[in-house]
Amino acid sequence: MTAEIICVGTEILLGNIVNTNAAYLAEKLAASGLDCYYQTVVGDNAERLAGVLKCAMERSDVILLSGGLGPTEDDLTKETVAKVCGKKLSVDDHSMERIAEFFAVRDIQPTENNWKQAMVPEGAKVLDNDNGTAPGIILETEKNRIVLLPGPPAELIPMFEQQVISYLDALTPGVICSRMVKLCGVSESQVEDTLKDLIDGQTNPTIATYAKTGEVHIRVTASGENAKAAGKTIKPIVKELKSRFGGDIYSTREETTLEMAVADLLLANDLTVTTAESCTGGMIAARIINVPGVSECYKAGLVTYSNKAKRKFLGVRKSTLDKYGAVSSKTAGEMAKGAALLLKADVAVAVTGIAGPDGGTEEKPVGLVYIGCCVKGELTVKEYHFSGTRSQIREATTSAALILMRSCILKYFSKVTFGKK
Amino acid sequence: MTAEIICVGTEILLGNIVNTNAAYLAEKLAASGLDCYYQTVVGDNAERLAGVLKCAMERSDVILLSGGLGPTEDDLTKETVAKVCGKKLSVDDHSMERIAEFFAVRDIQPTENNWKQAMVPEGAKVLDNDNGTAPGIILETEKNRIVLLPGPPAELIPMFEQQVISYLDALTPGVICSRMVKLCGVSESQVEDTLKDLIDGQTNPTIATYAKTGEVHIRVTASGENAKAAGKTIKPIVKELKSRFGGDIYSTREETTLEMAVADLLLANDLTVTTAESCTGGMIAARIINVPGVSECYKAGLVTYSNKAKRKFLGVRKSTLDKYGAVSSKTAGEMAKGAALLLKADVAVAVTGIAGPDGGTEEKPVGLVYIGCCVKGELTVKEYHFSGTRSQIREATTSAALILMRSCILKYFSKVTFGKK
Structure with a gap:
């Protein structure tokens, strides 16, 4: 029809x-x-x-x-x-x-x-x-x-x-049921490559991928005589997706957003969280706080846009800023550690980067971003290279920060076996 | 054509x-x-x-x-x-x-x-x-x-x-030119009412209104033999709009966003600014920081989601929170004053509200928001009632905060004659 x-x-x-x-x-x-x-x-x-x-x-x-x-x-x-x-x-x-x-x-x-x-x-x-x-x-x-x-x-x-x-x-005869599998930290082409054999010649169920910033959603849709029959057709595919993507799957529920998944992880493990943001300037905090009930784990956060604010509030060392610059792995690390300390939070995420359109150099181009995440004293810092407009770079950074938080918490607790990347 | x-x-x-x-x-x-x-x-x-x-x-x-x-x-x-x-x-x-x-x-x-x-x-x-x-x-x-x-x-x-x-x-024969007039703090129906006589029977120029959250954009389009002729047709209408809407117009440039207009106002008057956010959780800071070059005036800001953070960082009094609650005019005012003091900023904006979907009461329903703005020690607090989803309420609050900042700065400097509301 x-x-x-x-x-x-x-x-x-x-x-x-x-x-x-x-x-x-x-x-x-x-x-x-x-x-x-x-x-x-x-x-x-x-x-x-x-x-x-x-x-x-x-x-x-x-x-x-x-x-x-x-x-x-x-x-x-x-x-x-x-x-x-x-x-x-x-x-x-x-x-x-x-x-x-x-x-x-x-x-x-x-x-x-x-x-x-x-x-x-x-x-x-x-x-x-x-x-x-x-x-x-x-x-x-x-x-x-x-x-x-x-x-x-x-x-x-x-x-x-x-x-x-x-x-x-x-x-339509029978019923149509679908199940959403949401992944983060993988590209759409990676997902499509991994799914090629499942997608080729698919009829029932069908598999469709949807790319979002930092995320890929996979919808598995099946028709059947009734909900039970359709569910039975979907189940082995979802199982297969879980085995192929492992820890990259953050939810199998339609309604769950990435920030909800992160908040659930924090709440389930009784962790408090804080944010220290430079180029994203509040966007990470804003996304976390979009989750209703998140006040249990998110008490406060900082936007430290200037070097002075990074030093004053987060205790980033002057020597670090002088030697490595504000946009550096070292600074991101000190920001995360400083925020965790100041706000007595179990988890702290910090970002510093060049969102453009100006301010880039050959050595540190627009789109260069460092994200630090500290989970109970254990620090991880990652370097990223994003492209696009100022807004797009800031949005990509925000998603990447949530994804890094998630993987650092999971790593710390080792509660989930990681799938292949 | x-x-x-x-x-x-x-x-x-x-x-x-x-x-x-x-x-x-x-x-x-x-x-x-x-x-x-x-x-x-x-x-x-x-x-x-x-x-x-x-x-x-x-x-x-x-x-x-x-x-x-x-x-x-x-x-x-x-x-x-x-x-x-x-x-x-x-x-x-x-x-x-x-x-x-x-x-x-x-x-x-x-x-x-x-x-x-x-x-x-x-x-x-x-x-x-x-x-x-x-x-x-x-x-x-x-x-x-x-x-x-x-x-x-x-x-x-x-x-x-x-x-x-x-x-x-x-x-198309001749040329088409258009000019954008951007307003904030007025509703689309207010604008349409005020423009009814101009819009009725319009042919050249034409006037179209576009509603955005907290804003209304008016596009005046004219055709003419050449750019000069079209410009001549547009000019008296733009002048008329300025006389009808006065200070509610924040820009007559296509590219200028509300946050750019606020940043321009801050930079032009050598003002530094900070933010203290509860329910918006970083969204106001994020919008200000989306303006390239804003680091001149925005150094740092705070997300104070819990009562404890409001007290610890902003010095909101325990008695205020006990007597009036976190979502109150008093708390918003103390947050703004506290932020200005802590961050030594000329302008501080603070918001506290109930974004929902839960947490509302009969007395303080979902959508109730207080925004405080402090300009060089002069405090203004306003009460708002927004509706919609959690996201919509937070977005409306963010726009309202920028609009309030703008009007408080203008009031302080009295550099612009206000038009009728």
Whole structure:
């Protein structure tokens, strides 16, 4: 079964916003086992939208539309879809009540326009919107299944997860299940090389890799008669991935981020942690603190951007700075040790580097970064060479720092057998 | 003249990556005065790409394609475009030399595949790629202008800026110029209300608003016979915007970010700055440090996530924490004052808040944030109520902190007359 995505919105056509809905829906379609061959963006224009929709209805079975369900005159996705499918719009009492309630709870007076959002094509299934006033709609024709979703991701995503995924899953025979395996510290090409024999000629399960900064995610997807059967198909592949990648796998859960995995490791081992950052200037701390409940292990950290601050707070020696420079393995090491001492933390990570665009020399080019990690007095310092813009170098450094922390803690506790690199 | 965008890549269809190229190209097309009514994504599949291309060639004048110019067999954008346009591919010696040089400089042996990238449709204009091996291509047919660009943004963007914008500008009669006016601390609806009379019935210049976290950007675009004429059309509107929004405008330059504007203000007034962050955990420092050359004014900062750290480093009083709690106006104020003192900084900004998802109470709900800013001993503390996910609340807090810093510095120096809020 094939599907395609149509995103409606002049703000996307003008480049005002990045089309994250398309990426979200695309990943979900793939996970549901539907083949998606096209994504289209079209403005809030009835004629052009109708043209795009007719073309999609010819070539695909399922069509997901997002956007254009708002209360204003510009919003005409629902009206256009109904017209193309030859359906009339009529008031849906249930949606009417929900819209009234939405405004009552917020103590706001709805405008006349808002009631337009309760109009639904005849025979359509209504999807409740828990985070806004525009209900979603599923309209089935002889050939197509058309799903209308609100544009704002905060409304679209919960609606999709709660009400659309199960609908799509039921369209394909049997069920589709998938399992995420998340790796850090390996490149996508390394992963693809290692998986080549598994990926070649794959049918069920399928293996797809997704590259993120410092990370590679592998999704294993299988179809089966039921969840148990699909799970049975996935299991040996996940086992094989574990044996091939070992300690490079930081999680096999969809929701777990790298910083969550690091925080879990800290909390599980009763370790406190601190950060001392130069070129990343707070980005490592910010990512760790994005994990809810991390206050148990993260008490405080420092941004020491100047040499003076590195000396004053972290006790980096003047002789070290003079002899080796601020961007050096020695300085990174002293920063990590100094931070651990000052903040009485079990684990300290410290970074110093040249993020550019200026400040590079032949000897120390832009992108040169040193990261030091101290676990209960045991120090590791690594040298890195990143490329890209200032932001990209800082982001790559942040990920590398989390990855180094993770591997140093694991090494210290030797609780995990490391796989081949 | 109309244009459309076709992005080629199975990784976009699978939701592996977000299509930022489309947003980038869309904004540039709008700035060039070309009307873009469609964006399409299609996989690396010759038949489907040909279908999409033929449809685009029917309905639009200019077609921008990105992706599928790589060296592998999967990459077939160039081959497909040539076939649809009835053009043969032949070796381009200039591109051949550049590819050879690209590898020689990097001391890498090119593979047989790489030479495929030097093949160019007959009669096409070649666009040099300074950041990769795939040259760009402009192919003109009787009806269409087709521009082929490499997929990686690090290759696409410089190529587009240096070689394509001038080409597109020359297609429309006269020139299109635009000017960006960037505001902070006002909502998009406030801006739209204030601009309603200017936006209604606009033709030349046009005014478009773009909402970002804590910011609104207004782009004024005008066409004219030449740059001088277009500039003359834009000037009175920019003047009007300045008179309507006054001090809420932080820049009228495209490249200037909010953190750059704050850094400029600090540097211009010889002020040093520090940060003391609780719920944002380093995000404010990270944004300030994203400005190159900011080391002149930013020496060091603190992440004080625990109460103990707030007391130990910033000297927040135990009685304050006991009586008012960590998330209180009092604590934010003492944090800012303490940070200024500890780090001997002219300006200190401090935040404390509840980012969620847990930790909220009826009295202090998730999203409650206090930001304190101290400028040469003068303290301002403000209360905020943000909504959304933990990340969204932290991002909104970070922007609000930069905005508060800016307004406190301006107030202190009273160098700018404030416009109405």
